[in-house]
Amino acid sequence: MPLEAAWLIPLLPLAASLLITVLGRKLPEGGGWVAVGTGAIVLGISLFIAVQTLMSEESFRQSFTWFSAGGFELQIGLYLDKLAALMLIVVSSISFLILVYSTAYMHSEGPRRPRYYAEIMLFLSSMLGLVLADNYLQVYIFWELVGLCSFLLIGFWFERPTAAAAAIKAFLTTRVGDLFFLIGLLLLLVHFKTLGFEELFALKIAPDQLWVIALAGLCIFGGAVGKSAQFPLHIWLPDAMEGPTTVSALIHAATMVKAGVYLVARSMPLLVQAPENLLIVATIGGFTAFLAATMALINNDIKRVLAYSTISQLGYMFLGLGVGGFTYAFAHEAAGYTASLFHLMNHAFFKALLFLGAGSVIHSMHTNDLRQMGGLRKFMPITSLTMLLASLAIAGVPPFSGFWSKDELLAAVFAAAEHEPWLFVLGVLALAVAFMTAFYMFRLWFLAFAGKPRYEQHHHRPHESPVLMTVPLMLLAVPAALSGMTLLLGFADLIYHGKPHHLSALEVLKHIFTSPLTYLSTGLASVGIGLAYAIYLRDWSIVLPKPLTQIKNGVHKLLEQKYYLDRLLVEWLAGRVTLGLAWLVERFDSLIVDGAVNLAAKLAALYGGVMDLFDRVFVDGVVNGFAQLLRIFGQSLRRTVTGLVSDYASWVVAGIVILMIFYVTRGA
Template sequence: MTQFAIDNSWLIPFMPALAFIMIVFFLRKAPQASALFSIACIFTSFVLALGVVGGILANPTTTEHSVTWFSMPGVSLEMGTLIDPISGMMVFVVTLIALLVQIYSIGYMENDPGYSTYFAYQSLFAMSMLGLVVSNNFLQMFVFWELVGLCSYLLIGFWFYKHSAREAAKKAFITNRVGDFGFLLGILFLQILFGTLNFTDLADIIPTYTNIGLLTVVALLVFAGPIGKSGQFPLHVWLPDAMEGPTPVSALIHAATMVVAGVYLIARAFFLFVAVPNALMVIAYVGGFTAFFAATIAITQNDIKRILAYSTLSQLGYMVMALGVGGLTASMFHLMTHAFFKALLFLGAGSVIHALHNKQDIWEMGGLAPKMPVTTKTFVIAALALAGIFPLAGFWSKDEILLAALSNGYTGLYLIGTFVAFLTAFYMFRLVFVAFYGEPNPENHPHESPKVMTVPLIVLACLSVVGGLVGMPWLKTNFGSYIYFGEAHHGYSLSIMLTSTLVALAGIYLAYLMYYKKTISAEAIAHRFQPIYKLLYNKYYIDEIYQWFINRVVDGAGRVAYWVDLYVVDGVVNGLANGTKWGGYLVRYLQTGQTQHYGMVLIAAVVVIVILLGLIDPSMGIFAGGGAK
């Protein structure tokens, strides 16, 4: 079974592609059949992914299959699959989260008129992400990369009758194109410089390349793709607005698919970034800044989904920072554990929103714990995991990142990461204490969600508890250390574990005092530090700055281009046309139909020609002549 799954890994993205085709062409008017067929296909992919993981754990080697797609002298393009520990882990995570989200969606989207279309988009999204993960070259990855972007546009704007959803979908699509442009330029440079886009070939060639300056430029161009796709500063603005889509979509986008595609790309192309230390340093500081930047915004937000959205931005910053400091396995480990508890948080938020008839402001909730026991318990488990409390999954992976930063000399980033851990614990339990344990809202009549929605929560809660076991030494020896061309690992540092745990507990305790016991007034603090609070609440005014730039600079450039087009380009074209037209009028007046007029014109023309010739060359003039002989 394991060898079959590895040798036929193309079936993993093929199954959801089949579901998409069947729903679009044959099952669109059969909503229940659409959902069941989509779930059956992604379940098949999940089983195959389990086979792949089993095979890799037994024998952690690389298996590659490829066929020639296009060939001409000097250029050969291939399509294929690359299965190794990193892609094996990713197909497992993506298929598992996609499967649980689709099962959950049966209940959440039950009465939606676009039920079949929703599952078609879900299948297309899963196919795109899985195709990206198993790609063996940059060009094939870029094709699926763009498909993932298209699917996010379709799913974020799924409720297209809402103006906010349409605008959010456009914002996500356009913002990502900025990063993708740089990524595409990087791919073109790689093809020109090395004549191949195959990951394995490039991993052998790039370490021998000596023009480090040019290679640094190429690496940073490739990194532009993850800046957009994984919501790193300054292209982070699309991701919080992506909350306008259905909540299961948010879980899928924020946990296991689109946003981690950028992190996966950096990990897959790690051979490129390792060759240029300056690029790695840029990656580390961009990730560290994004982690801090997003966490400070999250502590002031009131929309339950936006709090989680900024949390995702912050955790993605953690992953990118880990890659920048050389902690490849730490980053991939956190990617996996984060997928479990972040999917759980979003699906738990969806359960709350479903029960409260689409209310999303945490201050309009309160008292949910006794009414929604399963949702509450699983949500708290996920919050503890995200905060990094022992022995939950987030504790192990977060500490591995902090250890990687400290071990490789990035003390500043270690301190930033530790402070972000404090902020993470604070804003997550601010949400928990206000929404689940706060004063009940008499207008609400919450109820627990149906089992089709709570069972995925329980499964993800279990994974959030035991997922950290992957970090135990015996499993890391068989999996983690092989995650790409080998990577040296250090054991867990007891001092870092204790420090990060105490910091997280301090964040939880502060939230407890401010929002549960209320012995510290949050309102008084916000009033005392009002300028800072307003800055954070308004997200550092980044959206407003971008809007100003578009209005002033882009619109101004557009007006200049319009003037040039109207008066210069059109002026030349219209001038030639008018000249031709007036020339025609003059010729028309000469055509009178009278022979004597034509004769006079002919004589005048001859005289003019002779005079001109005489002026040009006097020896040719009619009056030129010699004296008498």
């Protein structure tokens, strides 16, 4: 199979989406099996192409001119390098498993299933197209399509006001980032006449054009902040949990939010030209990771805990990317870049597993509330076991996948802190996040699966989910547990920025297990797990002195209110400031713009009036005056025509007399 077959990867799901849109109601499972079949084919092609790309030293590019206008050409094309290959594997494998899971999870939706599958396939097509694009414009097109699909899928149960509001919130919040992205692209297009990756990355930037690169890079990162739900545009993601759980797993954990990370990783050659930008990336990432982790600590909605956890882990990835690019600017070595993408892959697997597990619990319990679960381990052995595996992975317990990538990431941050003290602060934040992650994940697991049931047992009979849901869980558990091992198989030799790291498995192990950081982060995670065990399973309640209790309650309230950020951003910024701005603009419009238009209209009317007057008085006056003159003339002539024969005779005589006088005087 030639590499050109990669064109099929986005096109097949698109075709499936159209087919399901048209024929969905007649297809088995509302088009679900068509979707699964397409997903399987796409997975096959993707794996083949990804492996081929990872094996070869060179990247593959094929592009056509879409159209050319003015001084630049816009291309549509295919770009396959190792980064794209990694994303291909992650997106296509997870989406395939989620599609299989969906056939059971969405079974009860009846006639709405075609809409679900059509939207999911369109989403898949856009995400794969985004990953394979060879220029920023194409990325932007698919980027917006991904945003659209996310809007549609979050609002899948659009009759619920909260779901409809969440869909709008997600769409509008990410639009803010998209606007920055677009501005960045326009800057690049105007100054460098191209949006192709290879062309842009090969540019020799003159020092006086460095500001363009810096500003465009910042704007592109702004787009990623929106899509990947980073502070301050993170507010949409927890609300997006209103969609079906499969959608949360696919879009808001495994793939779509990774588009932002992918974009920043892809733009790394541009970003490293302005190292200050990368400090901003790292700072926003680190800060978001901390902020979101604290909010996950107290949430009682099983999906929202996972949502905050996703934001937090994405923050980790941006921290890694920022640090990697920053060190690259000095040392031409970007350990953070590799660690970040490594974490992206691992996170995709264990977070998809966590969401699907949560879906399985919700499917059985018909509630999202952790307070109404408990002791589900006995009834749902497969779900609870796979969830435990994923929790261990995300908490960073060796040897599960999260341990390797989180450790690499922290190591990269602290290594870079030698160049820049500020990064040390971010590193400490990241360590705190590691502790909190372990705590809230095990809080979730203990509350849901361990302990005594807190629901009414004669109403609810919890049951394990059907095979079509448990098999994807088990299949995902394998990479969730083991994908970290790829580090030992040479992940760092394949995915890198700058130069490959070329470390053997033994060297990697030695490197990890001789570093005190490893023991510190693992120790923190263990303490987190232990604390969750003590508080939520052993019911330890620490008696605090009164002032401390007050502080604790205050913090709890602050976290419950999400730091008032939602209210600040939605009510105050979106509500007041934007409305105020809109009011100002409206005033400007109605006073200045409308005023100018009205003035012009009035002037034109005035001119018209003058012309009208001229026409009436002068032109009409001449015509009427002439007519009047003729009338007076005719009136006076009229008097001579009496009709009396004798009068005419008098005229004749008068004529004769005149003639006679004339002849007589002439004769004389």
